[in-house]
């Protein structure tokens with residue numbers, strides 16, 4: 001029984017590691033883009049603001065690391081390798097909403113109940 005749990009935890013760690021890497025790459029691209037064209041804020045349709053009081057934790061580097069409460073979610077496409085590895089894998093697991101706290105919105109901001117990014 002322990003073996004199964006340990007195996008699942010190891011797998012979860014792998015998934016989070018991969019997700020973190022993708023996050024960092026996306027953040028880096030965002031940073032570069034931002035530097036080039038820092039002009040105005042526009043709504044980012046890939047994000048949605050969580051309803052007040054939603055009890056979700058920030059998922060930046062795995063559920064055990066960022067203790068802050070999430071304020072918004074990003075619709076993320078997961079990698080195919082993740083889907084292959086995920087033993088509970090289903091098509092709906094391929095797209096997922098990932099919640100982040102206000103510190104981890106990748107340079108985005110929340111304005112009037114909408115997530116905005118620099119255009």
Ligand SMILES: [Zn+2]
Pocket residue numbers: 058059060066067068100101102103104
């Ligand atoms: Zn966070």
